[in-house]
Amino acid sequence: MEVRKVLLSEDEMPRQWYNILADIKMNPPLGPDGQPVKPEMLAPVFPMNLIEQEVSTERWIDIPEGILQILKIWRPSPLVRALFLEKALDTPARIYYKNEGVSPPGSHKPNTAVAQAYYNKEFGIKKITTETGAGQWGSALSFACCQFGIECKVFMVRVSFDQKPYRKSMMEAWGGHCVASPSTETEAGRQALAKDPETPGSLGIAISEAIEAAVSDKSGTTRYSLGSVLNHVLLHQTIIGLEAKKQLEKIGEYPDVVIGCAGGGSNFAGLAFPFVLDKINGRDLEIYPVEPAACPTMTRAPFVYDHGDTARYTPLLPMHSLGHAFVPPPFHAGGLRYHGMAPTVSQLVTEGIISPKAVRQLEAYKAGVQFARTEGVIPAPETTHALAYVAQEARKAKEEGREKVILVNFSGHGLLDFAGYDKYFSGKLDNYALSDEQLAEAESAFADFPKPQHLKSR
Numbered sequence: 001m002e003v004r005k006v007l008l009s010e011d012e013m014p015r016q017w018y019n020i021l022a023d024i025k026m027n028p029p030l031g032p033d034g035q036p037v038k039p040e041m042l043a044p045v046f047p048m049n050l051i052e053q054e055v056s057t058e059r060w061i062d063i064p065e066g067i068l069q070i071l072k073i074w075r076p077s078p079l080v081r082a083l084f085l086e087k088a089l090d091t092p093a094r095i096y097y098k099n100e101g102v103s104p105p106g107s108h109k110p111n112t113a114v115a116q117a118y119y120n121k122e123f124g125i126k127k128i129t130t131e132t133g134a135g136q137w138g139s140a141l142s143f144a145c146c147q148f149g150i151e152c153k154v155f156m157v158r159v160s161f162d163q164k165p166y167r168k169s170m171m172e173a174w175g176g177h178c179v180a181s182p183s184t185e186t187e188a189g190r191q192a193l194a195k196d197p198e199t200p201g202s203l204g205i206a207i208s209e210a211i212e213a214a215v216s217d218k219s220g221t222t223r224y225s226l227g228s229v230l231n232h233v234l235l236h237q238t239i240i241g242l243e244a245k246k247q248l249e250k251i252g253e254y255p256d257v258v259i260g261c262a263g264g265g266s267n268f269a270g271l272a273f274p275f276v277l278d279k280i281n282g283r284d285l286e287i288y289p290v291e292p293a294a295c296p297t298m299t300r301a302p303f304v305y306d307h308g309d310t311a312r313y314t315p316l317l318p319m320h321s322l323g324h325a326f327v328p329p330p331f332h333a334g335g336l337r338y339h340g341m342a343p344t345v346s347q348l349v350t351e352g353i354i355s356p357k358a359v360r361q362l363e364a365y366k367a368g369v370q371f372a373r374t375e376g377v378i379p380a381p382e383t384t385h386a387l388a389y390v391a392q393e394a395r396k397a398k399e400e401g402r403e404k405v406i407l408v409n410f411s412g413h414g415l416l417d418f419a420g421y422d423k424y425f426s427g428k429l430d431n432y433a434l435s436d437e438q439l440a441e442a443e444s445a446f447a448d449f450p451k452p453q454h455l456k457s458r
C-alpha cells in the first residue's frame with residue numbers, strides 16, 4: 001500500500017525555529033537618514049522582544065511553551081501524498097502537500113499570529129493593529145489575539161472588504177474589529193481617498209494606516225503587527241518546513257523540488273528555508289517561489305531599496321519591488337497583491353539559490369479546480385498559484401520520465417473565497433498582465449533611493 005498521509009505526534013513537533021539570517025548575508029534596512037536602522041528606532045511600532053528576534057542571527061531559536069500549546073490545536077499539520085492528482089496528471093512524480101489549511105482561520109498565517117500575540121502579551125501590549133489583504137491575516141491575528149485577551153484592529157483592503165464580507169464576520173467572531181482601507185480614521189487613509197475616492201485600496205496603503213494607528217495611540221500599549229515580509233514572521237513559519245522534513249524522513253523521501261506561492265514570502269519561506277539550508281550546504285534541489293503574473297515582483301521587478309508601505313512610514317528594505325505606490329490590478333488572490341517581497345527571499349533570488357516563477361490567473365484557477373476534483377480539498381486562490389506550477393513540474397517529470405519528488409505548501413483552503421471561483425466558472429476572469437510601461441511607471445517610486453549591494457552568501 002502506498003502512503004497516503006504522514007502524521008507526527010505532538011511530541012515530534014519541532015521545539016525550535018530555523019533562522020536563515022545565520023546563513024545568508026543581508027543588506028541592512030535603512031532609516032530616513034540613509035543609515036542602517038537601529039533596533040530602538042522600531043520600538044514605537046513593535047515590542048522589543050520581537051525586534052530582538054527580527055535582528056537575531058542565532059541559527060536556532062526556542063519556541064516558547066505558551067506558543068506550542070496553542071499551535072497544538074491544529075499542529076503538527078498533515079503531509080499528504082496527492083495520489084489522485086498524480087493520477088490525473090499522469091505523472092511519474094510523487095507529489096506531497098503540506099496542508100496548512102487545517103488551522104482554525106484556514107491558512108498558515110496563525111503560525112506567526114500566535115507567536116506575535118504571545119510576545120506582545122509578554123511585553124504588556126493591550127492592543128494590536130494590522131492590515132489585511134484577502135482577510136486571511138486579519139482573521140489569523142483576531143484568532144491569536146483572542147487566545148491571549150488582546151484587542152485587535154484590522155484595516156482591510158477595500159476591494160477584498162467588498163468581495164469577502166464573511167472574512168469580516170470571521171474576525172468579529174474572534175472579537176477583532178475590521179474597517180475598510182483606505183479609511184477616514186488615519187492621515188494616510190484620508191490622503192489616499194483624496195487622491196482617488198474610488199480606489200480599490202492596496203496592502204501598501206493599509207499598512208500605512210495600521211502603523212499610523214499604532215504609533216499615534218498615546219497609551220503606549222498599542223503596537224503594530226505584520227503578517228509577512230519581515231524576518232521574524234518568516235522565522236515563525238519555518239515550523240512548516242521543519243515538520244515536513246521529519247514527515248518525509250519517516251517515509252524515506254527527500255524533495256527534488258520545493259514549491260510555494262509567494263505574496264510577501266512567508267508561507268513559501270516557512271516550507272522552503274529548512275531546505276534552503278540543505279542547498280546552501282551542498283544538497284542538490286530546486287526551490288521555486290511562485291507569484292502571479294499580474295503582480296510580478298521577483299520575476300520582473302528589480303532588487304532595490306524601497307518602502308514596505310505607500311505612505312513611506314517603514315524603513316527602506318532591500319527587496320524586489322514594483323514600487324511602494326503600486327496598486328495592482330484587482331485579480332482574485334488578495335494575499336499575493338503586495339508590491340514588495342521579503343528581503344530574505346529577495347536575497348536568495350538575487351543569489352540564484354531559489355528560482356522564482358510566475359503563473360497567470362486562469363492557469364492558477366484551472367489547477368485549483370483540478371486539485372478540488374481530485375484531492376477534494378478546495379484551495380485558496382493564492383494556493384492555486386503554487387498548484388499551477390506543481391502541474392507544470394509534474395508534466396516535465398513525465399516528459400523526462402523521472403520519478404521526481406515534489407513538495408508543495410498548501411497554504412490555505414478557499415472556503416471563504418468563492419467570489420473568484422464563481423467568476424472563473426462563469427468565464428468572467430481575465431489574465432491580467434502588466435505592460436512594460438506600467439512597470440516602468442511603478443518603478444519610478446524608488447528611482448532616487450540608495451541601491452543595495454549584491455552580496456554573496458556562499
Ligand SMILES: *Cc1c(COP(=O)(O)O)cnc(C)c1O
Binds near residue numbers: 266
Ligand atoms: C496570505 C496568504 C498567502 C500569501 O502570503 P505569503 O506571506 O506570501 O505566504 C498565500 N496563501 C494564503 C492562503 C494566504 O492566506
